[in-house]
Amino acid sequence: MIENEHLLTVTPHQTPSGPLVLRVTGELDHHSAPLLSRAVDDAPFDDTGVVLDLSGLTYCDSTGITVLIGAYQRSQRTGAPLILAGVNPDQMRVFTVVGLDQVFTFHPSTEAAVAALAK
Numbered sequence: 265m266i267e268n269e270h271l272l273t274v275t276p277h278q279t280p281s282g283p284l285v286l287r288v289t290g291e292l293d294h295h296s297a298p299l300l301s302r303a304v305d306d307a308p309f310d311d312t313g314v315v316l317d318l319s320g321l322t323y324c325d326s327t328g329i330t331v332l333i334g335a336y337q338r339s340q341r342t343g344a345p346l347i348l349a350g351v352n353p354d355q356m357r358v359f360t361v362v363g364l365d366q367v368f369t370f371h372p373s374t375e376a377a378v379a380a381l382a383k
Contacts, residue, residue, distance in 0.1 A: 272296035273320075274303040281382040282312030283345075285374055289320030292328030300328070304335045309344035313381040317374045319350025329362070336367060345369070349377040 272290040279285060284307050288300060307314050316335065318324075324332075332348070339346035347369045351359065359365045371377035 272299050274300055276303065276307070279378050281378060283315050283378050283381045284308060284312070285315045285317050285378070287317040287320060287374075291323040292321055292331070293323060293325045294327040297327040297331045301331050301334065304331065304338065309338050309342040309346075311344060313345035313347065314339065315347045315349050315374055315377040315381070317349045317377075318355065319352075319374070321352075321355065324355060324358070329358070329364070332368075333364075345381055347371055347377040347380065349374045 272288070272292060275287040275289070277285045277287065286300075286303055286307060290296070292300060304314075314335070316332070336346055338344075349371045350373055351370055356365070356370070359368065359370075371380060
């Protein structure tokens with residue numbers, strides 16, 4: 265588990281079926297974004313995929329959105345699937361307003377995302 269003083273935790277978990285899950289908990293802002301950015305950089309973007317579990321995310325500013333876009337760009341470069349899981353309705357509204365609902369793949373839970381990647 266990686267944590268910083270600005271109330272963000274990123275916990276990596278390798279699932280038995282293959283995908284890496286990065287559970288993001290707390291506030292993702294300009295202070296804490298480097299923590300998630302490092303975790304994304306360290307993640308093995310391979311054919312098993314990466315799931316960003318955002319169910320514990322309580323706040324996300326534009327810097328956080330930029331880190332998520334960086335994860336998407338890395339997934340595109342490597343060909344690795346990327347899924348955002350557990351996005352709450354308020355956050356989903358932001359994704360929709362800025363058009364990222366057309367870019368990212370979303371699943372309601374980490375379990376659903378992992379199951380989708382296992383197919």
